[in-house]
Amino acid sequence: MQTRPLVRADLVTGAILAAFGLAAVAESYGMPRLAERNINPWTAPGVVPGMLGVIIALLGVILASRSLFAGAFHPQPVALSPEDAAEQRAGRWRLGMCSLLCFIYAVVLVGHIPFWLATGIFVLIFIIVFEWQANDEQPVRMRKLAFAGGIALLAATIIPYAFQNLFLVRLP
Amino acid sequence: MLDGLFHLFSAFETFANFNSLFNVLWATFVGIVIGALPGLTATMGVALLTTLTYKMGPDQAILSLICCYVGAIYGGSRSAILLNIPGTPANAATTLDGFPLAKQGKAGEAMGLATSSSMIGTFIGVLFLAIIAPALAEIALDFQSYEYFWLAIFGVVIAGQMCSFDDALKGWIAGFLGLFIAMIGQEGIHAEERFTFGWSELGGGIALIPALVGTFGVAEVLTVMRNRAAELATNVVDRVMPRWSDLWRYRRTVIRSGLIGTTVGIIPGVGEDIGAWISYAAARRASKEKELFTKGSREGLCAAETGNNAAIPGAIIPALTLAVPGSAPAAVLLAAMLIHGLRPGPMIMIESPDFVFQVVWMVVLATLAMGILGLALVRPLLYILRVPRERLMPVVFVLCMIGPYAITERVFDIYVTLFFGVLGFILREMKYPMAPLVLGLILGDILDKNLRRALVLSDGDFSPFFIRPISAVLWVTTALVIIAAIPAVQRATAKLMGWDKA
Structure with missing residues (x-):
């Protein structure tokens, strides 16, 4: 079948x-x-x-x-190469972490602390978590941190400013 | 005829100013960037821009949204060619030949062909928009509640069938779930609350923009972060300007794809991706160079890009004249028109005929800007494509949260967006198409009011649903689509026609 x-x-x-x-x-x-x-x-x-x-x-x-x-109760063959299995595990980790961070931002942070602060924290943590490599050398790590900080700062400034001052939205 | 020409010229005057041209340029550029970045779809781009253009006048806001729409569908070809990842679902067919061309060192040529094909496709579609929209609006005046009921059912059934190539059942489930979700909140005849379970926020129902941003934005963020990161095929770009000889050589393919794309666009909820796939399949069938397809065929690339862009004006036609969108981005466009106080539907040619022709000019201006920007900004777009997803996606997610909130200023809409993001991700993982769900959300209200009104008009008699001419066409087509999707019928038909041997 x-x-x-x-x-x-x-x-x-x-x-x-x-x-x-x-x-x-x-x-x-x-x-x-x-x-x-x-x-x-x-x-x-x-x-x-x-x-x-x-x-x-x-x-x-x-x-x-x-x-x-179509055989729902039949054994489901799963044949993944070691590389694919590793990628699947990595994909699941990325998905889980991304879901968790997004949930914390949307439900826990937004509406409970100032929007600019929530946005800054979320963007900073998100970038650091996903760009962090255990074997990175110190200068590379510092450069990544600087990038994360810069993007977080820009997001925490421009997005709230645009919505609050240009589109006259009362932010959560 | 002369009346139409008069409206066409007077509509042009609306946009013959610096302000409009400025909006055309930035909105098309934003659209191209959104389309080019994997994970940002045209639907999401138009939905987010709806929130940003909320304070603009209706004509400038819709102009900006259409420019973003056209730009995004085109922009998706960049990542399809250079990353082998369609920037929007509409560019999936483009990857088949675009990426092999880039691998052969012909990325510039592929981008040039994609640009010219997209432009021609949109122009073919816009021609039909100008001709068909007024005629369809006139036919739609004959629609009564019986016809609207069948139109809603026809819409989700045909969208469900066409958006899910090998499993129509899942498409129909998505469509009927969309219709059901639209039942939540106060109903439109007696103002009774349904499925709110005492939750006051649900009284207003599920708003379209949060649902769309969730389904196409948040779900996409999750998908992009889960998938393996993509790499550019090349950093070197050859000649970008398309050769007229190539276009002339593939003129039949381009015109055929333009016609197919426009027709597919007109079908409710079906949209640009299906327009591209059907155009691509038709081009392959008719081609003298079949063996080149999927290996870097210029003809295949032209067919896909003409087909998806031609579907844009096609999808706008039913949105304007029937208030039924032809695609998911057109659904957002329809919602934006309603937000801005415009009333798309059968009365549009009576109440605001100029607006239909204004939309024609909006698409024309967007197409011109798309062509100019697409060819001029090859290198900056290459740079944008190098932005790592880890740095882009958190910002996109923030916009997905604050965008829907900005319209109503309700934190509840943030939760709705999040809910639909998770639902959209799960359904997509299980191979349920999203376009029928979105179409169902829009058609739910039409179905609800018109079925009940029709039953009152006929005093519970069901025969008018089946014997009125337009109703009959709609229900017979719906029934045929359902019957044709039954595997046993497919097998019998294939046997009868001798297709199973092929």
């Missing part, structure tokens, strides 16, 4: 979508019918979301069934 790529992920997604669609139908069914306002029942707020819920559930079922027939 030929196994499609992502077949197991598709099975899980299909099941989630089916459940999501059914939940949407239930929620739509429970929406007010506004009978007390004597509205036409065809204009009830739940009509369209209910219909979309049915379609999404149906598409989810089709996706899940297709994955089952």
Whole structure:
């Protein structure tokens, strides 16, 4: 049997979508019918979301069934060369670190400390974390730090200035 | 006819001033840079620029956005040729022949051909924009709720089919999820809140700009940081000016690709990337030098770049006349028009006919600026491409956060952007196309109001949905697209036509 790529992920997604669609139908069914306002029942707020819920559930079922027939429960062959495996690990590290830094900036820093400061800290840390090499010599490291500091300073000055003074936005 | 010419000339006067030309130059340059940098897409560029042009007058703001749009789709060819990474999804087909040409030491020639092909493509598209938009607006006047309902379904189904080459199901799921997300918030007939779960911020619904910046901006930042860093194919650039003999030699390919690109652009939500791929496939099929394709074919490069740029005016046509965008960047453009108080839709030729022709001139000016800047700034653009992603992406992320916030000044929109960034990244990793999702977000309101209105008009009778002429065309096409995507039907058709042997 030929196994499609992502077949197991598709099975899980299909099941989630089916459940999501059914939940949407239930929620739509429970929406007010506004009978007390004597509205036409065809204009009830739940009509369209209910219909979309049915379609999404149906598409989810089709996706899940297709994955089952394509061998979702069969062993999934993974054949990566050592270089590719190392690159995959490095890619995951970069993704994880980038997600963490972005989350901290958007949720923890912005709105809780001055925007210019949040931006400066984020840009500085981001560049340092991703440019840091353990085997860098001291002058190279200092040059990288200087670049990171310069870009962070520019970002923390120009972006807030442009939005606050030129576009008259009250910054978070 | 004379009336159209009058509007065309009077529209030109709007931009015959220094201020407009200045906006054309900087916005096109910004667009080219955004397009050239991997990780910054045209959609994201236009969305971010929408926030920066918020305080401008409507004509200058839309002019700047269109220039950025045209510039970005073209700019993506630079990284496609020099880095083997499409700067925007629209330039994916360009990498196939652009990068091999650069490896052969013909990067300058490839960039010159990409520039001239992009210009010709946009001019072909703009010609159709001037001709088709007024005619389509007139046809759209006959659209009633039944037709709008089918248009919304047709849009997500065909976009889902065309944007996901080998898996239409995932495209449709993305499209219907987009339609569903548009249901969140206060509905437009009785002002009842749906799916807000007592969260007051959700009452206004999911705004398009944060969703788009998240899907195309934040998701792209995550993708770029995850992927391996790219390296320039060459630091030396040969002759950049395109040879007329080359263009003349490939005139049939260029014209065919221009027509294909424009047509694909008009189809709701399908956009520039598909325009380029179909043009490329058609050029390969018709070429006398098939063996050169993917090995550095000038013809293939011309086809891809003409196809994607021709799709830009194509995508603007339905955005202007039906308020249904032809591509993701056109969706942002549509949102920007609404933000600036313009009312795209069937009434546009009655309410503001000048605006349609102003858009024609905007695209023409953007194309001219694109050509001039593209050829003149080869070396500065090479320098920009050398900026490491580690230094660029944090700044891009900051702009992705503050841009959507600037429109409504709600911190909630920052969280919406972040949420859509993560959702977009996950869906993309699982091979769900993003364009149908975005189209669904826009068409959701149209679907919701028009289905309910139509059911009231017909008193619950479903037959008008199927027997009215335009409705019939739309639902039959939708049904055929769905049937044609079923693997068993595809196999049977291939067997019947003898394609399976080929």
